[in-house]
Amino acid sequence: MSSAREQIFAKVKAETGDASLPDDLDTAFAKLVDQSDTRTSHQSLRQFENVVAEFEERTTEVNTELHYCSKAELHNALVALVGQASVYVAPSADLPTQGLNNIDDGRGVADFALAMAEAAIAETGTVVVNSHNVPSDAMYLFDHLVVVLPVEHIVARFEDYWQNYRPADEFTRAIHMISGPSRTADVEQIIQLGAHGPRRLSVIILNQSG
């Protein structure tokens, strides 16, 4: 008696099998992807006049609080934002956190979490972190999430992020695309910020000068 896997695969093959494709799975897959225009078709979508301005508009729409500073000013900006409240700093954040009330705690006891974004996507006002650089729970367990984003890492569209930052053959367990603080509309469709994830999201855009 064949297994569930065999039966399902046999049915899928009967309906969608293509004898003209190479036998080798990797080659067949690559051939199919090459035949499609999926890598480039997003380029026919409207071009943003200014990618950073687009990001700013979209991210403000989703209740993200935006700040700007230069690299030199970053420490002051962090102190101004966090003050003496407790803060969990994501390892490998490589941020100037001296003098802040660092708590090395991964379970939501601190008031703030602080992390470095890998990139940001303008079309939806989204910051992106991944599990190589940031522990996943840091993004969700703290009331106020602060993300530092170098301005040169803002790209226009999702496809640009994938193609410039995450090669497909490099394994990444988790990639988190975050657009604002958490929210729900499950009570009478009234939007309420602060569901299970952070109640507030602040993004500090680091401009290139200094």
Next chain:
Amino acid sequence: MNRKVDFIVRAQEAIDDTQLQSALAKAGNGFIDKRKAAADAEPDFEAMRDAAKEVRQRALKNLDVYLRYFEKKVIEAGGHIHYARTPEELRDIVIDLCKSRGAKYVTKGKSMVGEEAHLNEALLAAGITPWETDLGEYIIQLAEEPPSHIVVPALHKTRAQIIKLFKDAHPLGERDLSEVKAIVDEARAVIRERFLSADLGITGANMLIAETGTAVLCTNEGNGDLTACLPKTHIITTSFDRVIPTREDAAKIIRVLARSATGQKLTTYTSHFAGPKSATDLDGPEEFHIVMLDNRRSDILGSEYQEMLHCIRCGACMNHCPVYQTVGGHAYNAVYPGPMGAVLTPLLRGEPDDFDLPNASTFCGRCEEVCPVRIPLPKLMRQLRNRGASLKPPSLSAKLAMSSFGLLAKKPRIYRQLTSLATRSLAWAAGKSRRFKSLPMGGAWTDYKDLPAPQGESFQSQWRKKTSARGGSK
């Protein structure tokens, strides 16, 4: 008369249910307005819909390759992949995994496949406690009810009902829950404990990406991620037809999903998960399992209903459906309600009463108009009506009415004479008021609005007069 409970009975009960009608009124045209605003804000929206449809078509066309490649990548990433032909097999697989990992308490992100397989009941029966974490799912778990919408499961609940559920379930003493913020804060506190202590987490997946063996999870609350990342084991319940080739393909679907569902450009948290924690990750579960359900989807593949597999579960169709707006989701008695459920339920479950659902439509076509992947829902419903006619034949009175109409329609002169007689009688009966506030056997109409009486001559006779006056027809 002891009438069997079918869609018509449930629909009437729904119309008479004042609390349900109040909840539906609160939803009102909100989703319709939000989706329209999102579509209008995007000059490329129609192109985005075309791109999403193309992805779903292309994915199914060579699903054989993409499914096997997806499996390969999941395994390379250190994950496990299981196959379930039936809901029962899915339940067995998940329960086995829970038991062998000693899991007694599991957190759950929303999974429609999980609902389809009635997973929660099975877990409870096996001595495992599922804790729903999505606020809507949590509310219906407390109410012990099934979801009434695929995106907003507690759409049918009023604020007052939710407050009562919370007060009964949470022993937190006297407190004021009249504000939405207070309700959400309480849910946050109660469920936060569960995220931190769960033995295992079960979520669904919005998309499966073959290229990287990735599951994509879209939530606004962050509960999906807390369920997926905190416990030692993460199980995803999904179906094999969700596989798409690349991350760029996922982007095409992501672009239309939230816009069509809630009018957002993107769900707050859009996460890509592949495999368990590896040496290069800072955290993550030790085990990653994907359970792929079939449940007749492999029969739909290659059939005249294949387009239904394009569905990305946005809920736009039910948001725009006048039938759904009037009776809500429970009247459908199915995990998938509204227009997409009217097609999917007879195909996946196929009980005779399920064929009521494609009949519960006026074919107004709004669903197809708003479907992000352009599924021809009315066409599929019409096909199902034909199939259903043999399984659940129409009533004698319906058959008589249709065959009488059929006879008359083939005899145009008699048809015209009879309708002309009928319209003149109605006009005479209505008298000066020119409308009917009530009509024998017309209660379904006149209970809610007046029926205007026919006035003057029919279009046909006016046209004939006009064209003969001009000296000949056409």
